[in-house]
Amino acid sequence: MMKTVCVAAVVLSLFAVGQPAPLACNQLLKPAKDEPDRDMFGTWHLIAMSSDSCWFSILVSLVFSQSVSFDITSKSPSNVYSGMLNAKMDEFCFNTTETWSLSTVPDNEFTEAEEMPDLLLQTSCPDCLVVKDRDNDDPKTIMFLSRRKKVTDDELKEFEKTVECIGWSKPLLYDAEDVKENCKRFDQDSSWEFSLKERQELGVFFVLKIRSLFMNIISCIFNPANYI
Numbered sequence: 115m116m117k118t119v120c121v122a123a124v125v126l127s128l129f130a131v132g133q134p135a136p137l138a139c140n141q142l143l144k145p146a147k148d149e150p151d152r153d154m155f156g157t158w159h160l161i162a163m164s165s166d167s168c169w170f171s172i173l174v175s176l177v178f179s180q181s182v183s184f185d186i187t188s189k190s191p192s193n194v195y196s197g198m199l200n201a202k203m204d205e206f207c208f209n210t211t212e213t214w215s216l217s218t219v220p221d222n223e224f225t226e227a228e229e230m231p232d233l234l235l236q237t238s239c240p241d242c243l244v245v246k247d248r249d250n251d252d253p254k255t256i257m258f259l260s261r262r263k264k265v266t267d268d269e270l271k272e273f274e275k276t277v278e279c280i281g282w283s284k285p286l287l288y289d290a291e292d293v294k295e296n297c298k299r300f301d302q303d304s305s306w307e308f309s310l311k312e313r314q315e316l317g318v319f320f321v322l323k324i325r326s327l328f329m330n331i332i333s334c335i336f337n338p339a340n341y342i
Contacts, residue, residue, distance in 0.1 A: 137238055137272060139279035145218040146234040146244075154195060154216070158184045158243060158259040159290035162270065164277040168284075170253040181289055184212070184259065193217055193231065207297040216245065235276065239269040244276060256282065263290035 160182035186197040193216055200209045215231035224230050230248040237244045241261040247254040258265075258273040270287075277285050 137236060137275075139275075141236055142272070142276045142279055144236050145220050146236050148218045154189065155186050156261070158186065158261065159263050160184070160257060160288050161242075161260050161265055161290060162258040162273055162285040162287050163255055164280075164282045164285040165253050165255045166280075166282045167253040170255070183290070184214075186214075202297055214245075221248065237269075237276075238272060239265065242269065244273060246280075254282075256280065258285070260290075 181200075181202040183200045184197055185200065186195045188196045190196075195214045195216060197212065197214075198209050199212045200207065216234055217231040218234050219231075221230065221233075233246045233248050235244040235246055235256075239260065242265065243259045244256065245259065246256045256277060258270075260269075274285055277283075
């Protein structure tokens with residue numbers, strides 16, 4: 115019996131060594147370490163997102179209902195990244211060019227007149243980004259992105275803890291499937307001409323989304339605990 119207990123203890127200790135230690139709020143809300151050689155190029159999948167407003171989270175869920183990815187292709191000397199935002203709604207996809215200004219410089223190192231870039235926060239996930247919006251305009255967002263399409267439960271829980279530390283709405287989770295294949299594209303035809311069947315599918319999709327939007331707005335008003 116004692117031998118069995120000892121073996122179990124050794125196994126558990128080895129398992130614990132292999133897991134990153136959970137970060138506390140004071141660590142999670144710190145800027146990420148400045149890594150000049152950080153590889154930002156390529157595809158980043160949106161795993162989860164939160165906002166300081168449950169209203170905004172609901173509206174975002176209406177538009178970006180399934181999958182979102184960012185393909186970063188270039189960078190300016192001032193850390194402004196350019197690339198393509200790809201999104202999927204039901205069976206339909208679209209993309210648009212975007213720019214992102216990212217930094218690890220904390221808030222107190224900017225003057226009031228300066229426009230602050232989005233802040234990269236700490237994370238123990240080795241191939242993830244936690245990006246917090248610092249735009250002076252409301253609402254604000256925080257995004258959890260990864261090179262992988264799936265993250266571990268512990269990595270997701272850490273992001274949820276970060277959101278909890280900030281006091282923002284409950285994170286929306288995304289299915290990071292391939293948003294470039296197996297879907298009809300809005301941008302394939304500038305005239306946006308769809309077949310009767312496709313128009314019917316779009317109509318049903320938006321009716322269901324609007325119904326979901328209405329129910330979520332009611333919940334946001336009368337039961338905000340679901341979002342905060």
